[in-house]
Amino acid sequence: MQRNRPILLGIVGDSAAGKTTISAGIEKILGPDRVTNICSDDYHKFNRVQRAEKNISALHPDCNYIDIMQHNFYQLRRGEAILKPVYNHHTGDFDPPVYIEPKEFVIVEGLLGFYTKKMRDAFDVKIYLDPDEELRVDWKFKRDTVKRGYTRDQVQASLDKRIDVSTNYIRPQRKFADIVCNFYRPDGAEEETGTNLNTNLILRPTIHHPDFAEFIDHRPGTKEKCLTFTLGRDEGLPVDILQITGNIKQMTAETLMDIIIDHLDKCDDLTIDGVGCYFEGDEEKTSYPLGITQLLTCYHLMNAKMNA
Numbered sequence: 001m002q003r004n005r006p007i008l009l010g011i012v013g014d015s016a017a018g019k020t021t022i023s024a025g026i027e028k029i030l031g032p033d034r035v036t037n038i039c040s041d042d043y044h045k046f047n048r049v050q051r052a053e054k055n056i057s058a059l060h061p062d063c064n065y066i067d068i069m070q071h072n073f074y075q076l077r078r079g080e081a082i083l084k085p086v087y088n089h090h091t092g093d094f095d096p097p098v099y100i101e102p103k104e105f106v107i108v109e110g111l112l113g114f115y116t117k118k119m120r121d122a123f124d125v126k127i128y129l130d131p132d133e134e135l136r137v138d139w140k141f142k143r144d145t146v147k148r149g150y151t152r153d154q155v156q157a158s159l160d161k162r163i164d165v166s167t168n169y170i171r172p173q174r175k176f177a178d179i180v181c182n183f184y185r186p187d188g189a190e191e192e193t194g195t196n197l198n199t200n201l202i203l204r205p206t207i208h209h210p211d212f213a214e215f216i217d218h219r220p221g222t223k224e225k226c227l228t229f230t231l232g233r234d235e236g237l238p239v240d241i242l243q244i245t246g247n248i249k250q251m252t253a254e255t256l257m258d259i260i261i262d263h264l265d266k267c268d269d270l271t272i273d274g275v276g277c278y279f280e281g282d283e284e285k286t287s288y289p290l291g292i293t294q295l296l297t298c299y300h301l302m303n304a305k306m307n308a
């Protein structure tokens with residue numbers, strides 16, 4: 001069925017929580033022709049020099065144009081074009097704004113996307129990325145030294161400086177998400193093992209989820225420790241928890257992905273290509289927990305589209 005309104009996905013998480021990686025995978029599954037991807041870092045109020053002078057972190061709401069961001073989210077949701085600011089991570093300053101027309105799906109990734117109720121209400125699907133802290137810190141060191149040209153000492157200083165602002169403003173947004181995605185290392189692994197990372201997906205009853213219980217209980221060969229579906233509590237409320245470990249058997253993972261793809265097929269004639277990719281530079285490796293997370297998100301977006 002042809003719908004006019006773009007469907008908005010919000011992906012929020014602390015610095016280097018994996019937002020860009022997840023967004024890229026979702027865009028790849030749905031196809032770049034159907035997805036507009038924006039990053040809310042572009043709404044920083046001050047450039048790097050000004051932030052240093054004012055001693056304010058980029059993560060602080062006062063350092064971001066929350067009102068403009070909010071306004072732009074609703075314009076995109078209505079299908080209207082926006083003139084979006086651009087923050088350049090290389091120069092630490094702003095580039096000229098760009099004209100953005102929303103496609104069928106709009107992914108907004110950033111630090112403060114769920115900060116106000118009005119912002120949250122703009123999204124059809126909300127995801128909060130909550131990797132284990134040691135993993136996030138590892139990712140932060142890697143990204144900021146390799147891609148952003150900082151030394152390890154500078155990254156450490158920035159992490160130390162940001163603890164309070166992250167605790168007070170970023171992490172509290174976790175409770176507003178429909179899905180919380182917690183990646184963690186296998187026991188005993190000290191290195192970042194992207195393809196083997198385990199994930200807990202906390203599924204809140206704020207949106208409709210596929211019936212994993214039926215799949216896990218009745219499909220032969222799926223009663224493995226690497227895939228569990230349990231009822232739990234999170235932030236004091238009952239939730240479903242889908243736990244997928246990185247060593248999940250290929251057959252099990254692919255069967256689970258097929259179930260989700262079947263659902264997607266019912267919503268849309270989507271050609272799924274490149275699921276399960278773990279992006280690191282130009283390399284693509286298969287991470288089933290990540291692939292399943294990305295596919296599941298596409299399922300939610302398609303569902304939202306049907307009901308919009």
Ligand code: G6P
Nearest residue numbers: 014015016041048058089092111
């Ligand atoms: C962190 C955040 C970014 C933010 C940046 C600004 O790294 O994850 O999203 O834009 O801080 O700081 P910068 O390194 O560009 O001065």
